[in-house]
Structures are given as structure tokens and as C-alpha cells.
Amino acid sequence: MKATASIFWIIGTFFVIVGTVYGFWVKWTEWAGIPAIYALGAMSLMIAWYVQATDKRFKQGPADDEDGEIVSYSGTYGTFAPWSWWPLPLATACALVALGLAIDWWIFIAGAALAAFGTAGWVYEFSRGKYAH
Structure with missing residues (x-):
């Protein structure tokens, strides 16, 4: 560190x-x-x-560690969901927000709403359904 x-x-x-x-x-x-x-x-x-x-x-x-090896970094780094579809609406929202900045405000607002929906879905992904904690 x-x-x-x-x-x-x-x-x-x-x-x-x-x-x-x-x-x-x-x-x-x-x-x-x-x-x-x-x-x-x-x-x-x-x-x-x-x-x-x-x-x-x-x-x-x-x-x-001066004599450290790469294997020293092994271990669990977090919980990842490889089956998740939530990055797709978030990427679409980012594209709409950037497009809205270039074209018109109503596209920006649609992108911001989609971003809020996608962020909430991704954050609460492990709170519902099959993979709930």
C-alpha cells in the first residue's frame, strides 16, 4: 500500500x-x-x-514486500454477477445522457431516468429473487 x-x-x-x-x-x-x-x-x-x-x-x-510473488495477490476480490443484465441499461443511459448533452434536454432527461432505474436495479440485484442474501 x-x-x-x-x-x-x-x-x-x-x-x-x-x-x-x-x-x-x-x-x-x-x-x-x-x-x-x-x-x-x-x-x-x-x-x-x-x-x-x-x-x-x-x-x-x-x-x-521486496521478495513478493504475484501469487500473493490471490484471493477473493468481491462478488460479481456474470449473468447480470443491468450494465446494458446503464450503458444505454450513459449514451443517451451524452447524446442529450449534444442534441436536446429531453434526451438527457430520458437518459438520467434510465440511469436511475439501471443503477437501482444493479445495486439491489442481490436483494431479490434467486440470489438474495
Whole structure:
């Protein structure tokens, strides 16, 4: 985890520096790229902080072991539903939202409604039916 935190600290710092240099380069007149680069830096720094904060709860991880092997990463990473159809309406909703941003507001609203439906279905997938917990 220490190696992961270090990588994200470096990436976040890099994007903050690049955002500042880019801002001076374009004389702070371009308002699409500058906030996007700063957002990348902020997200990387948040991940670095989170990984570093949670590192205190855990012992040395496989990435921190100098003699570590790939097999050390084996184990259960979560519960996945390979039979799930919920990603399909969510992908359609994302396409409709992007299309709505380009064309008209009513397409955006239809995509947002479909996204809410698909997200709720995917979140509660294991709460009903055959695979309920």
C-alpha cells in the first residue's frame, strides 16, 4: 500500500504542476482543460490520501514486500454477477445522457431516468429473487 500511495502522490502532484503550467501557457483563458487537469490532480491526491490512511489499519501488503510473488495477490476480490443484465441499461443511459448533452434536454432527461432505474436495479440485484442474501 505504501508503494501505491507514493505513486498516486506523484501523479497528483504532477497534474497540479501541469495544470498550473498549462494555465500560464494559455494565460488562464481556456476553461475546459485547466479545471479538468486540476480535477485529475485532486482525484489522484484524494486516492493517495485514502490509500495512505487505510494503510495504517493493515499490515504489510504484497506490493510492499521486496521478495513478493504475484501469487500473493490471490484471493477473493468481491462478488460479481456474470449473468447480470443491468450494465446494458446503464450503458444505454450513459449514451443517451451524452447524446442529450449534444442534441436536446429531453434526451438527457430520458437518459438520467434510465440511469436511475439501471443503477437501482444493479445495486439491489442481490436483494431479490434467486440470489438474495
